[in-house]
Structure formats: C-alpha cells, structure tokens
Amino acid sequence: MTLDATIARVTDRIRTRSEGLRGEYLARIREAAEAGPARAHLTCGNQAHAYAAMGDDKDSLAEGRAPNIGIVTAYNDMLSAHQPYETYPQLIKAALREIGATAQVAGGVPAMCDGVTQGQPGMELSLFSRDVIALATGVALSHNTFDAALYMGVCDKIVPGLIMAAATFGHIPAIFIPAGPMTSGLPNDEKARVRQQFASGEVGRDELMKAEMASYHGPGTCTFYGTANTNQMLMEFMGLHLPGSSFVNPNTPLREALTVAGAKRAAEITALGNDYRPASEILDEKAFVNGLVGLMATGGSTNHILHLPAMARAAGIILDLEDFDEVSSVVPLLAKVYPNGLADVNHFHAAGGLQFMIRHLLKSGLLHEDAKTVAGDGLSRYTQDAKLTEDGLVWVEGPEDSLNDKILRKPANPFQKTGGLKQLNGNLGRGVIKVSAVAPERHVIEAPVRVFKEQHEVKDAFKRGEFTSDTIVVVRFQGPKANGMPELHSLTPTLSVLQDRGLKVALVTDGRMSGASGKVPAAIHVSPEAANGGPLAKLQDGDIVRLDATTGELTCLSEGFETRIPVEPDLRANQFGIGRELFAAFRTHVGPSTSGASVVL
Numbered sequence: 001m002t003l004d005a006t007i008a009r010v011t012d013r014i015r016t017r018s019e020g021l022r023g024e025y026l027a028r029i030r031e032a033a034e035a036g037p038a039r040a041h042l043t044c045g046n047q048a049h050a051y052a053a054m055g056d057d058k059d060s061l062a063e064g065r066a067p068n069i070g071i072v073t074a075y076n077d078m079l080s081a082h083q084p085y086e087t088y089p090q091l092i093k094a095a096l097r098e099i100g101a102t103a104q105v106a107g108g109v110p111a112m113c114d115g116v117t118q119g120q121p122g123m124e125l126s127l128f129s130r131d132v133i134a135l136a137t138g139v140a141l142s143h144n145t146f147d148a149a150l151y152m153g154v155c156d157k158i159v160p161g162l163i164m165a166a167a168t169f170g171h172i173p174a175i176f177i178p179a180g181p182m183t184s185g186l187p188n189d190e191k192a193r194v195r196q197q198f199a200s201g202e203v204g205r206d207e208l209m210k211a212e213m214a215s216y217h218g219p220g221t222c223t224f225y226g227t228a229n230t231n232q233m234l235m236e237f238m239g240l241h242l243p244g245s246s247f248v249n250p251n252t253p254l255r256e257a258l259t260v261a262g263a264k265r266a267a268e269i270t271a272l273g274n275d276y277r278p279a280s281e282i283l284d285e286k287a288f289v290n291g292l293v294g295l296m297a298t299g300g301s302t303n304h305i306l307h308l309p310a311m312a313r314a315a316g317i318i319l320d321l322e323d324f325d326e327v328s329s330v331v332p333l334l335a336k337v338y339p340n341g342l343a344d345v346n347h348f349h350a351a352g353g354l355q356f357m358i359r360h361l362l363k364s365g366l367l368h369e370d371a372k373t374v375a376g377d378g379l380s381r382y383t384q385d386a387k388l389t390e391d392g393l394v395w396v397e398g399p400e401d402s403l404n405d406k407i408l409r410k411p412a413n414p415f416q417k418t419g420g421l422k423q424l425n426g427n428l429g430r431g432v433i434k435v436s437a438v439a440p441e442r443h444v445i446e447a448p449v450r451v452f453k454e455q456h457e458v459k460d461a462f463k464r465g466e467f468t469s470d471t472i473v474v475v476r477f478q479g480p481k482a483n484g485m486p487e488l489h490s491l492t493p494t495l496s497v498l499q500d501r502g503l504k505v506a507l508v509t510d511g512r513m514s515g516a517s518g519k520v521p522a523a524i525h526v527s528p529e530a531a532n533g534g535p536l537a538k539l540q541d542g543d544i545v546r547l548d549a550t551t552g553e554l555t556c557l558s559e560g561f562e563t564r565i566p567v568e569p570d571l572r573a574n575q576f577g578i579g580r581e582l583f584a585a586f587r588t589h590v591g592p593s594t595s596g597a598s599v600v601l
C-alpha cells in the first residue's frame with residue numbers, strides 16, 4: 001500500500017527538521033556501540049562489586065560471554081498498574097538462566113499514581129516525575145554492565161521517562177514489559193455519573209466511595225483510555241513491546257508467558273548475537289510518526305502532546321505541534337474507548353484491539369510498515385495476537401473485521417474523519433484541544449470568562465451557585481514554571497454538571513488535563529504560560545473569549561486586552577510542602593510545554 005502523502009510529508013519534514021540533532025545523536029550512539037560489550041570496560045573490582053550478590057549467576061556473569069540484561073523497574077504498591085511487577089524480576093532471572101543468560105535489577109525508578117494525587121498538591125510533582133524517572137534510569141544503567149535493558153513501567157509519566165532514558169542509552173536494545181489492564185469493574189461512565197451526583201449533592205461520600213472502589217478494584221492499569229493505556233498503544237505502534245502484549249490482564253498464564261518471551265527476546269537482540277537491535281535504530285522518525293498515527297486513531301491522551309516531543313528529543317528527533325495537527329487531519333478516529341465512548345480497554349482488546357487497528361491503518365497507507373521493531377523488521381508483525389496454546393506461546397493473525405463496531409471500526413467507516421486533536425492559536429497564545437470526546441455542538445464557544453488561579457476556587461464558586469450562564473472558566477498560573485503543570489481533571493465533574501444543566505462551558509488553562517478527561521471542551525497547554533508573562537495573565541473577569549476547535553482559534557475579543565499589563569502571581573504556596581521545595585530547580589529550568597516541558601532535554 002502506498003504511504004499516505006501527508007504522513008510521508010510530515011515524516012520528511014520531521015527528518016529534515018531533526019537532521020542536525022539526529023546526526024549528533026547517532027554519532028554518539030555509534031561511538032558507544034563501537035566501544036564493545038559493556039562489561040569489557042569494567043575492572044575486576046568493578047565486576048566483583050556488580051556480581052557479589054548474584055549467587056547462581058555469579059560465574060556466568062564473571063565469564064562475561066552470555067548476555068546480561070538490566071531490569072529497570074517502576075514497581076510500587078501505589079499504582080494498581082505497577083503492583084504486579086513485584087514478582088517479575090525473579091521470573092525474568094529464571095527465564096534467562098534457562099537460556100544461559102543473566103539478568104540483574106539495574107535499579108528502580110519512582111512512579112506517581114495520578115489517580116492518588118489527582119486534585120492534591122502532589123500532582124504538582126507529577127509532570128516533573130517524568131524527568132526524574134529518566135534521570136533515575138540513567139543512574140541504574142550507568143553501572144554499564146548490561147547488553148540490553150528490560151523496562152518495566154506502564155503509567156503516565158513512567159513510560160515516557162523510561163523512553164527518554166532508553167533513547168539516551170540507545171546503543172543497547174530496549175524491550176518494554178507491560179503488566180496489563182485491571183479486569184473490568186464498575187463501568188467508567190457509571191463512576192463518572194456518581195461523581196457528578198456527589199458534586200451536585202445528590203449522593204453522599206459513602207455512595208461515592210462504593211462506586212470508586214468498584215471501579216478501581218484490583219491489580220492492573222485502570223481500564224479507561226487515559227495516558228497509561230495510550231502508552232501501551234504507543235509501545236506496540238512504535239515496536240517496543242512484543243506484539244499483542246499490551247492489553248493482557250495481570251496474573252494470567254498468557255501474561256507470564258509474554259514476560260518470559262520478552263526477557264528471552266532481549267537476550268536474542270544484543271550486540272553479542274546476530275540480530276542486534278539497539279533502541280536508537282527503533283526510535284527513529286518513522287516510529288514517532290507511527291506513534292502519532294496511533295494517538296489520533298485511538299483518541300489517545302492529550303498528555304502525549306507533552307510526552308512525545310520529550311521522548312523524541314532524547315533520540316535526536318524534533319516534533320512540533322504542527323505534526324500532531326497534520327497527522328490528526330488525515331487519521332480517522334477508529335476506536336471509542338472511555339472517555340471517548342463507553343467501552344473500556346478490555347472490551348477494546350476483545351473487539352480486535354491494537355492488532356485490528358494496525359492491520360487496517362497499514363492497509364490504508366497511514367503507517368510506516370518498514371519500521372524496525374524489537375520483534376523483527378516490519379510493523380505488519382504487529383497485526384498478530386499473542387495466544388497461549390498447548391504448544392506454548394504463539395502469534396496468530398488478529399481479526400480482519402471488528403468484533404464490535406460500536407467500539408472499533410475500519411478507516412472506511414470511522415467514528416470521526418479526523419483524530420480530533422486541534423492546534424489552537426490566537427492572542428491568548430498557542431494551545432491544543434482534543435474534541436474526540438466533545439459533542440460537535442460544543443466545539444465552538446464565545447462567552448465571558450471567569451478567571452481563577454486554583455482549581456479549588458472553581459469548585460468553591462460552583463458551590464456558591466455563581467455559574468448561571470455560558471462561561472469560559474480560565475485557570476491560569478498552572479504552567480510548568482508556575483507549579484509544575486498539574487492535571488486539572490478534578491474539575492471535570494463540576495464542569496460536566498454545568499454542561500448537563502444546559503450551559504455552554506469550556507476550560508482554558510496553561511495547565512493540562514488527564515487522559516481520562518473528555519466531554520468538556522478544554523483549551524490546554526496554553527503557551528507562553530501565564531507565569532512567564534503569557535497573555536492569560538492579562539485576562540480579567542468578563543472578558544469575551546472565543547474558542548473555536550474547528551478553526552483552531554483562541555482569542556480574547558475585549559477592547560484594550562492587548563495593551564494590558566500581565567498580572568504578577570504570588571506562587572509562594574506552590575514552592576513548599578509535599579516535596580515541592582525539592583523541585584525549585586525544575587520550576588526554574590523547565591522548558592515550554594510546546595516542546596514537552598522537559599527539564600533534562
């Protein structure tokens with residue numbers, strides 16, 4: 001199938017834009033690869049320290065001929081998605097021992113659960129934790145005793161931070177090992193309904209707690225299509241998972257078989273063998289464009305508008321908002337998974353899942369098939385599903401037709417003709433809006449603004465009954481320099497209640513939303529941020545603003561707006577408590593959201 005002209009043009013533009021940076025990156029990676037196997041550079045003392053506690057594997061490690069695989073783990077008990085990782089290192093070590101290879105836990109990385117910190121001060125460390133994860137992975141792999149790395153992470157900032165490090169250590173192969181989604185509990189839309197009832201005082205806290213616990217009920221990734229499950233999609237579209245491994249539930253025989261297979265595959269693709277697949281060769285412009293296509297076709301999380309540019313830059317590739325915008329304009333929305341629909345990722349996987357999508361996007365010429373992956377050359381192998389048979393783990397072609405066209409469709413009959421992501425421009429700055437979950441009649445709003453600094457102030461104004469007409473709610477000083485750019489997802493129930501009461505409402509912020517946010521139109525990541533003197537700092541209550549997701553306009557229409565002096569914020573409350581005092585350097589040095597709000601790149 002001929003590659004779509006727009007996809008080809010965007011890829012060429014990215015390749016040209018990145019030429020210098022990518023060239024320097026690849027030269028560094030080549031130098032690291034040419035230096036030879038990692039452990040050859042270590043002294044006897046270095047090695048003795050590295051192997052001292054490795055028991056049965058000590059001799060094999062000391063001989064230095066067999067591949068030694070570094071495990072980077074984001075295990076903790078706080079994320080339901082990461083709790084299953086507790087037992088993986090032992091399983092991996094035993095699997096590699098079977099084939100004469102070894103594995104060591106190179107190090108752990110922190111992982112924040114955005115569900116635990118949502119609406120809490122801790123959320124102000126969330127985005128920064130992505131770069132902390134990249135730094136911590138660098139510390140782990142700097143032991144330089146590994147021929148490949150297995151990265152165990154699933155959720156929001158964890159996969160992006162691990163990718164930033166995997167690209168930095170791009171001379172060694174990288175395989176991402178998922179743990180799979182939680183089994184389906186109380187449907188996400190039912191949970192959201194009880195939250196709205198609680199916000200409007202119709203039910204009490206005990207009713208709300210019951211619903212939340214029935215929704216988030218066990219190990220595995222939360223079942224909505226948020227940032228974590230968008231990560232899982234990316235890892236298959238970008239060829240860093242084994243095919244079909246993203247949405248297999250934890251603590252199942254198939255999940256265990258895929259973990260073992262991923263470990264053994266890592267040992268096969270090191271420089272010691274004859275199928276060397278370094279991460280740098282997989283993380284190229286084609287992989288990132290394939291990731292952009294998957295993001296649009298699945299209606300993925302807006303957080304990847306921040307994460308993908310940071311991930312790409314670590315591999316010497318420069319992504320721009322115009323790339324997202326143009327890919328969105330030609331890639332149809334093929335999946336309806338909450339918040340874009342009622343289904344969850346388990347239903348999506350059962351309907352044909354990622355394998356169905358990759359099959360039909362390849363057929364439509366919307367993906368680069370000639371991509372390198374950890375499983376081998378060519379993305380078409382990712383149209384295959386993983387199955388456990390009496391012959392063990394096998395890969396078989398996924399379904400040609402969707403098993404549920406309310407959840408999954410072919411490009412010829414999409415839910416929406418485009419990916420539903422729109423770049424915004426105007427005298428309020430540059431931002432983005434995702435409309436795949438917003439009703440078409442709500443794509444344009446022109447209304448007076450109410451201006452707030454904190455999300456709790458919005459909820460307080462709501463409780464005082466102050467929202468009685470169409471309103472654009474502006475929450476500013478939420479950018480990375482101001483307070484770390486938290487998610488404002490906890491506003492969703494309040495704004496949804498206003499919307500359901502018949503008001504036209506929208507959110508405009510230099511902050512961000514959760515991948516689980518959806519039905520309320522939100523212009524997010526507005527840049528330059530208010531704390532940097534951005535135009536949002538000039539807005540006053542009552543100004544008329546126009547947000548048009550069809551034309552991509554974000555404009556203040558009030559007289560005299562342009563000549564106003566930006567408001568100076570008092571940000572002292574964001575500089576202390578819950579560890580925020582440790583992140584002053586991050587707030588000072590963080591880059592703009594338009595290039596991923598990174599501190600390290």
Ligand SMILES: O=C(O)[C@H](O)[C@@H](O)[C@H](O)[C@H](O)COP(=O)(O)O
Binds near residue numbers: 115156228303513515
């Ligand atoms: O970007 C995301 O996908 C979110 O950060 C998600 O990981 C977060 O945990 C949600 O806030 C959970 O949803 P609720 O807060 O609605 O439970």
Ligand code: SF4
Binds near residue numbers: 082113116220222226
């Ligand atoms: S999906 Fe979000 S809420 Fe669920 S475990 Fe991951 S970070 Fe936590």
